[in-house]
Amino acid sequence: MPDKDGITRKRARLSANQLSALEQRLVSGCSGTLTVPTGDRIAPPPSAGQQSPIVEIQAGSDSPIFFAHPAGGNILCYIQLAAELGRRRSVYGLQAPGMYGDWRPHSSLGLLAGLYIDAIRSVQAYGPYYLAGWSMGGLIAFEIASQLKAQGQRIALLALLDTWVLAKDPDALMQYEAMFLAGFAQELGISIGDLAVPWQHLFRLGFEEKLNFLCGHAQAHAPIADHISSGALRHLLRVFLTNLQSMFAYRPQPYSGNATVLRASEHLGEPGRDLTGGWAKLAAGGIETIDVRGNHFSMMRQPYVRTLGTSLKRCIRIAELGTKK
Numbered sequence: 001m002p003d004k005d006g007i008t009r010k011r012a013r014l015s016a017n018q019l020s021a022l023e024q025r026l027v028s029g030c031s032g033t034l035t036v037p038t039g040d041r042i043a044p045p046p047s048a049g050q051q052s053p054i055v056e057i058q059a060g061s062d063s064p065i066f067f068a069h070p071a072g073g074n075i076l077c078y079i080q081l082a083a084e085l086g087r088r089r090s091v092y093g094l095q096a097p098g099m100y101g102d103w104r105p106h107s108s109l110g111l112l113a114g115l116y117i118d119a120i121r122s123v124q125a126y127g128p129y130y131l132a133g134w135s136m137g138g139l140i141a142f143e144i145a146s147q148l149k150a151q152g153q154r155i156a157l158l159a160l161l162d163t164w165v166l167a168k169d170p171d172a173l174m175q176y177e178a179m180f181l182a183g184f185a186q187e188l189g190i191s192i193g194d195l196a197v198p199w200q201h202l203f204r205l206g207f208e209e210k211l212n213f214l215c216g217h218a219q220a221h222a223p224i225a226d227h228i229s230s231g232a233l234r235h236l237l238r239v240f241l242t243n244l245q246s247m248f249a250y251r252p253q254p255y256s257g258n259a260t261v262l263r264a265s266e267h268l269g270e271p272g273r274d275l276t277g278g279w280a281k282l283a284a285g286g287i288e289t290i291d292v293r294g295n296h297f298s299m300m301r302q303p304y305v306r307t308l309g310t311s312l313k314r315c316i317r318i319a320e321l322g323t324k325k
Contacts, residue, residue: 054119057091058082064090065157065316066120068133068140071247073098073239077134077300084309085316092123094140098239109250113143117151120144128156128323130316134300136247138163142282146255157319158259159312162296165252165278211238258285260315262308266295290315 057067057078065085067078075093082091094116120129129148133141138160145158205213215234261277276287290311294304 052119052122053094053097053116054123055093055095057093058085058087058089060086060088060090062086062088062090063128063130063156063320064092064124065130065132066092066094066141066144068094068116068131068137068144069096069243070133070135070137071240071243072236073243080302080305081300081309081312084306085313089313089316092120094119096239096243098235098242109140109143109246110147112246113140113147116140116144117147127154128319129153130157130159130319131155132157132159132161132312133163134161135163135296136243137161139166139247139250139252142252142255142259142279143250145257145259146253149255149257154323155257156323157315158257159315160259160261160277160279161308161312162262162264162299163277165282166248166250168248207241211241214241252282254282254284256284258287259283260288260290262290262292262311262315264294264296264299265291266293266298 054066055075057075067075067081069075070077073096075095078091078093082089085091097112097115127148129145131141131145133139141158142160142163145155149155211234214237215230218233218237219230259279261279263277276289280287292299292304292308292311294301294308298304299308
């Protein structure tokens with residue numbers, strides 16, 4: 001039953017497999033452009049036993065903050081950040097369908113957000129809610145906040161970690177995919193420059209062709225291939241590519257609340273970047289922007305994640321004071 005704050009102390013701890021994956025830093029959040037075949041069905045990996053998208057990252061007595069996954073699908077990128085928020089902060093992650101259970105991919109980020117809201121409310125029945133997300137996770141957090149407000153719930157904090165509104169023209173989409181595919185490849189221990197074909201050719205491939213090419217290249221060149229099966233590697237890449245579809249199809253609508261953008265100070269040349277990441281036109285309640293050290297990827301790792309944690313912790317504290325007024 002929920003306590004006086006509407007929080008049900010439901011615990012779904014990280015599995016041994018997830019902790020092992022954390023140690024190897026296998027996957028990061030990315031973005032890209034492609035189309036998933038209609039009716040595609042993905043079997044879960046052999047280790048998948050989790051039947052809910054919500055995972056407790058850190059137990060604590062303070063109000064929980066919920067982090068939405070980046071395009072990689074898992075929430076391992078938030079482990080270090082959770083520690084920087086302090087031991088008293090309760091931290092949950094929302095991992096993508098396909099990381100657990102039997103799954104038919106969602107092509108709509110709005111449908112994903114609805115699924116995650118059900119999971120969030122199984123832990124915290126009503127607001128105020130503290131929501132955050134890095135990269136694609138920020139788009140998911142934004143949609144979750146919008147749907148929760150439409151349900152009459154209060155959003156104490158919406159923190160967008162180097163997330164921007166994506167331009168939809170083809171040239172911009174190719175630049176986005178180039179940047180994030182390079183980051184994803186780096187997490188696997190390979191360089192996009194090592195591809196056997198020009199990277200521009202890769203973006204013209206269909207979903208299955210792209211998946212087959214990336215799997216083959218990773219198995220031949222990535223250190224990760226020595227630690228997990230080819231099936232598990234293919235599964236990780238399929239979840240990643242599938243999430244890209246929902247991200248690039250998403251069209252955020254105006255939001256009546258406010259948001260905080262924690263922006264990487266070292267830009268990677270994202271197309272159409274502005275000081276608020278494009279959110280000023282969507283958040284009617286106003287936007288606060290905070291620069292944090294590092295680039296889009298390094299901001300989530302030490303030593304830079306320490307300064308990100310300090311900034312986010314300050315945002316949470318200010319939001320908490322606001323809920324008491």
